[in-house]
Amino acid sequence: AQSVTQLGSHVSVSEGALVLLRCNYSSSVPPYLFWYVQYPNQGLQLLLKYTTGATLVKGINGFEAEFKKSETSFHLTKPSAHMSDAAEYFCAVSDSNYQLIWGAGTKLIIKP
């Protein structure tokens, strides 16, 4: 069965520093992988997705993620954090029935 593990329920970085949010997955089929962002009191919004092809995927707001099959990872990065990036981030993998299996989420805290 598919599963998603997000390392760290909270990640704190200084404004301007590198953001790295970790996601590891298990999947018995070639995975479709997603990162979503949730701002306070809002729904989830797609940041980026990996389906096939290029393993480095660029998303909105300067975020990108790299699919590494050998490491079963799909970590999310941003070179320079902004205060507006403070939110909760969710990684998800699509299973063989195209349902999404979700990680528990990581809250990103930006220190001024």
Place this chain on the structure above:
Amino acid sequence: NAGVTQTPKFRILKIGQSMTLQCAQDMNHNYMYWYRQDPGMGLKLIYYSVGAGITDKGEVPNGYNVSRSTTEDFPLRLELAAPSQTSVYFCASRSEQGGNQPQHFGDGTRLSIL
């Protein structure tokens, strides 16, 4: 574009009461989903639908019911509210063309059972 619209945004229920959470989408998506979100737990799938008249259970269906009479609407019914159903509920939809299509979310309904 309205996208996915959920009503109400907030609700407080007493134990044993019933209510329906409404969800409507205007993107002509066949696939629709209901999730609950509890702190630190990610999203859990309650029910889903692949088209009008077709629904199926997700991971945590107990205590809930759904119907799908139209493509646009996918209401979620709580029959006998229990404190364990205090949560944030999200409705989502996606087009049917394969697992690489993202889900689109509403803003959620925050439900407290007291």
